[in-house]
Amino acid sequence: MSFLDREKSVAPPGYSRWFVPPAALAVHLSIGQVYAFSVFKAPLVERFDSSLTAIGVVFSIAIVMLGLSAAFGGKWVELNGPRKAMFAAGVCWGTGFLVGALGVATGQLWLLYLGYGVIGGIGLGIGYISPVSTLIKWFPDRPGMATGMAIMGFGGGALIASPLSAELLDRYAATPADAIVPAFLTLGAVYFAAMVLGALVVKVPPPGWRPDGWEPPVSARGTAVSEGVSVERAFRTRQFWLLWIVLFCNVTAGIGILEQASPMVQDFFTRVGPAEAAGYVGFLSLCNMVGRFVWSSTSDALGRKRTYIGYLGVGGLLYLLIAVAGTGSVVLFVAVTGVILSFYGGGFATIPAYLKDLFGSFNVGAVHGRLLTAWSCAGIAGPLIVNVIADQQLAAGRSGADLYTFSLALMVGVMAVGFTANMLVRPLPAEPDGAAEGPAGARVREAGGGR
Known part of the structure; x- marks a missing residue:
């Protein structure tokens, strides 16, 4: 699995940065399915003979885990690179559907909470942030446009997932409640494949790379703005x-x-x-x-x-x-x-x-x-x-x-x-010379994978 390492995903000369947005979209369109979870609510209520509130907890767990996994996994994503992170997100998101399907098949609601909510939610968080930081590195001249391209996919994922999920529920069994398990298995496989494909395509820019004709912004002191703080x-x-x-x-x-x-x-x-x-x-x-x-x-x-x-x-x-x-x-x-x-x-x-x-x-x-x-x-x-x-x-x-x-x-x-x-937001105060993590230090860390 060494091909997932950050060092193996550095872009070769001539690699076009425009390959990265489709890879990011493959991930965000997949995890954006969470916005279409409501399609399954009524069939799940019938299947578990439960309440809307109890089923709605699944979505809440997934969103909470999204935030927590993004918070605690963000540094790991930066150290290991987007390819490994996107692959891990695909594994978690696909596994979430599998475990959720097992919970539905056995009538164990806690397995649905664990699968779609906890495991799938971890995939949501890692999958959400991994393409974004990579796009910002590839598009320092237009970071807003770059992040908009990726995160647009998360918002638009429901536009694809809603009709797709409804079609699967209609085709796989006589009633939507009986079709949940095969529908979950299908969605898990499709989204895993799409996210792995995105992980294989994505690459990180080589150390010191800049878009043609672009220069880093200059601070009031006449020096290049720091490439990053810890x-x-x-x-x-x-x-x-x-x-x-x-x-x-x-x-x-x-x-x-x-x-x-x-x-x-x-x-x-x-x-x-x-x-x-x-x-x-x-x-x-x-x-x-x-x-x-x-x-x-x-x-x-x-x-x-x-x-x-x-x-x-x-x-x-x-x-x-x-x-x-x-x-x-x-x-x-x-x-x-x-x-x-x-x-x-x-x-x-x-x-x-x-x-x-x-x-x-x-x-x-x-x-x-x-x-x-x-x-x-x-x-x-x-x-x-x-x-x-x-x-x-x-x-x-x-x-x-x-x-x-x-x-x-x-x-x-x-x-x-x-x-x-x-x-009330103001720029960070200027650091004394040598105190800030300047461009050279940031590049050394990037090239060394954080070591």
Whole structure:
């Protein structure tokens, strides 16, 4: 298995960096299936004779494990390179489906939690960060566009996985509940093959490589900006924790829309039919996916800080508009929620480039991994805020869109906190000469695999 080692994946002369985005997409489109897990919820409830809450825990475990494995595995990814990391992610993601299928076949719900949730979640975290840090190294001139290309795949994975999963459930057995096991086995095999193919294609740039005509940015002191600081040092900075708050607030608000939008539009969708309701869900997924590429690419021109002013500032105003206008206008509601979901996706795709701007490219995968714990926390906080408040409003005798008016207003406050944190972000203070991990030191570490 030595071909997986970082030293064996250094690009030879003439290798085109444009081979790397398709390899990254192969991984992110595969792990993006997690956004389509809801397709299996009703059949799993029937199969286990359980509740939606008990089955929904599977998704929650997977997202929590995504953040934890990215946080604790980020440094391992940087030391061992993307090929070994992407292969390991494919093994975990494919194994997660196998163990989950075993749990479904034997009626053991805990095996589904262990398989899809824990083992698969580890594959999600390692698979999420490994292509991103590599793309940033290949595209130092356009890091926002590069990360947007990959992370767009994670948002778009559900657009492929949802109809594919529904087709498998329809074809493999008389009822969807009986088709879960072969469907899981098929998806596990397909995604494993796709991720391994991406791992075989991906390569890292040779030490000292730069795009033609590009020069590293120069600091105010007239010297080249450091290629990276250690993840330990980055973790101790105020800038890291401000960005943690920024990501947490952006994701919490985006999940809030996902939790509230469908119940809020039930009124007018029952008047126009279920096809329009399904179309609306697909529209939100498309906005999430497109926003990851468009807004992240735009950040290369606008700057990361200004882009997050848009995500959190304009997004907060749009949230306020929904809180005031409600579902009175179908067109307005659909358009506004679509823009907010595009900001949600864009926030995910832009954050690695923001980290690269602040901490350099050398350890960006490890730093990004630790920052993704904000996603895990938001994945718990967002649904909890919306559903607890909705239950309280229901107990008070309210119904329909009125259940979510207060939580919408609360989300405006969440986005205001994120907006303030973003405005407080400043570049790292200049280090005394020789104290920072400069370009030469970073290259030595890269070339030596971290030794």
